[in-house]
Amino acid sequence: MFWGKTRNIVVALEVGSTKVAAAVGEIRPDGTLALLGIGEGSSGQVRKCEIVDFEVAQGCIRDALAEAERKTDVVVAEVYLTITGAHIRSSNTRVTTVINHDGDEITQEHLQELHDMATAQPLPADHAIVHHLLQHYVLDDGSTTDNPVGLASKQLTAHFHQVYGLATRLQTTIRCVKELSIDVKNYALSSYATAQAVLSRNQKQLGAIVINLGGGVSDYIAYQKGAVVHTGILGVGGDHLTNDIVSGLKIPYAKAEQLKKTEGSVILNPAEKDDRITLPGAYNFEERQIYRESLNTIMQARQAEIFEIILEDLQNASFWPDFAGTVYVTGGASQVNGLLELASQIFPCPVELAHQFPFDGDQNYGRRPDLSTLLGLLHYARQAELEVPATRGFARVGQSLRRALASMRLI
């Protein structure tokens, strides 16, 4: 029966520059999340996390979802989607309202009013909002709180961190999924999703910066006092390291990618100055030797530049002077040798590799930093599902019917 007891399944989908991955999770009745499985495949024609060739990218998404369905025996009807790309911008904003209520008591309506005011704030032309992330509320005496309902104040100010991007590019990714008869239930900024997988509430409160080094982009998010205070996306990632190796050493892309993973390091070791690496020959590639120093110089230059740009952006943000937290590094490109050492040299604060929260269920994926965004999106989805009141009655019937039709690819 459609309206019978159904499993609360959430699916997270990430369309990255290197891979497309779909994670299927189940929210158990006690609110915990179990990872059922992940389907993934290499992404084609996605550069810097933006779709270059619609049909090819759609094919990759279809393959990844099909693999996830096959592994988990779940029919995917709707997904949560990560949003990223160099076009995405962010800013901090605040809105204020006067409390005209008996006893100046703040009610839920006041919060909604502030939220509406923030939503109505103008954006740059052709941009659409991705997130309005509440930072905190400020009362008329200057005190801050996360939940002012029931408190008395003459006026109330809400601080938001708003994230917005080019509407057309956001639409492209969403449309690419929707045309596969898969509904996009919600979407989240990639770095925001990553933070859900690696940062505890305590870490967010103490102050933390998560840098997700992806293939196409490097995105980062800063938390202070439990709130998002800064986000940024740099359109440079691990692919750029590979591209630099290709350009500098004149070797094919696949060889360069392999070399980066197996031999490359972002730390220069003077002892290895004349050390050489032999690239084995193939049917169309003659065996040759390259200097390790050259490889590492190329990689170090690029990775250091990425960190320096991120640091500069963070230092220009208003939260930086008071920041006393830790920088956590994650993402597929964080697996390169010497990364932590290099980051420690550049950032004037402690740097650690991020560790994902353990999941129930399939544990094979828990230690892969390239999946931290995807798994973080599952956490985000869980949170979103738990916040939404459960559908009952006819609404639930409709939901079940929709799922059934979607499973038959009729809608």
Add this chain to the structure above:
Amino acid sequence: MIEFKKDGPFSEKADQLFPDRVRIIGLGQTGVAACDQMVMHGRPSQDIWVFDSDQQTIESSVVPNRHLLGRDLVHGLGCAGDMDLAREIVALEESQLVNVVEGCDFLILILGLAGSTGVALAEHLIQLGRKTGAKVIVAGVQPFAFEGWARREKSIQATASLRQEADSVLVLSQDRIVENPAASKNVRLGFHLMHQLLAQTAQALAQIVCKRGLIQLSFADVRSLYGRYIGSEVLENCWVAHVEGDIHDSTEDLIQQLLACPMLSDESIWKHVDHAIVAVNGTRNLGLSDVQEMVGALKDHIPVNIPIATSASLDEESHDKVRMTVLLAMTTPALEPLVEEVPDKQHSPKSVKPIAKTTALPEVEARLEPPMTDKSKPTRSLPAPRKSKPAPAVVENHAMAETDPLPVPEVEIPRSTSVTTQPGQRFIAKQEEMQFEGPTRGRFEKTHETMYRGENLDQPTFRRRRLTIRL
């Protein structure tokens, strides 16, 4: 009131019939400086543009059409000789450069061959010119020998690459003015002199290819003399002399002044010169007989008998002035080096020895090299005509008839200058693979560029930071 109508070359009709579609473009520091000279001392009606990536150079230029390139990439600091960076700049400004060649029949590019911005831009403009059908003449200047091996090598590569694509390439050597007393005392004066010569060269070329004048030559004449070489087997192939005087001055004095020009002070050049173009420009009072007299006097005074093609034009703004520019050309490779190389101890001192002296060709040299005192025509040693380019213009038929039937000995052709070949080694013309397109962004070709503080982050960091990569 009686109105006098202009006719002949000054008429408005002539302007419409033969519109001046010659654009002189100064590229890089040398090109800008030469164009400045043109603006200050030349004819204001000429269409002159200058480009460089160095803000200081551009801002100090007096040329109205001046353009700073790569502001976002190098912030007006120039390329400091980095060819890759220069090509990135060109790639960055690609869309704007299209306008440069629009509406032109002829482009005259002036540049220093050891520079980076100028050479990269020249390569690109040549390609644009080919697309739009504009003929491109390049007037480049080789660096001084004392500037070092690296700049020398760069200029050789630049010469080869420009010759590959341009219709004509005139290569002048700065070493010719080292011996000039004024230049030897003051290096700035030396450069100034060189820039003036480049400016005069460009003006003479503009006059020749422009279809207006008393005696007309054409672009074909220029190309036949300076469009013969591919690669860098011969570098210096042009010598310039210029004189400016009053129409009432004695022709003899003018010619003496002309022959005293710094580039002609070294008599050894006459062993290699085999053609000449004379461009005479003067006021309305300049007559054909004057031109004939000047060219005749020149023929009498130069130590060799070479074909001289003459172009004469009138200029309303000359004000009783007469200008005479002589472009000397070497259309066949010489057996002796034209410029003595400065040995560079750091870079294989053996490689810079003049190869001609070590090549065992005594009988050939004896037969082909007439003594300097002999004023008979110079011998054409080893014709190496370019298949795709026309033969030298037959400007004086009797002279060409005499030069043609020379026997061609089957010997290796030694390079005239800047040879790094070992004695006894076969000479191979250096034709390196040059990158004419802007640097590609590889995997990110189809994406939006990631720019940060004017730098294109899609370009490799090591390249932007000029890190050396050992291969």
